[in-house]
Amino acid sequence: MISALIGLGLGFLIGVGCRWFDLPLPAPPRIVGALLVVFMTVGFAGTDLVLSRLASAA
Numbered sequence: 212m213i214s215a216l217i218g219l220g221l222g223f224l225i226g227v228g229c230r231w232f233d234l235p236l237p238a239p240p241r242i243v244g245a246l247l248v249v250f251m252t253v254g255f256a257g258t259d260l261v262l263s264r265l266a267s268a269a
Contacts, residue, residue, distance in 0.1 A: 215256075
């Protein structure tokens, strides 16, 4: 849980830093691209959760 909060905080700080220094945001500029990033992250985290539960059950 703490690593998820750290990840969200880090993502927020990267966004703030990009805006503050007027850097291009390291994400796709369209909603479809942004959703792709979100779903890739959710898929990665979900698969990690399933695999860790399978490993602990065996």
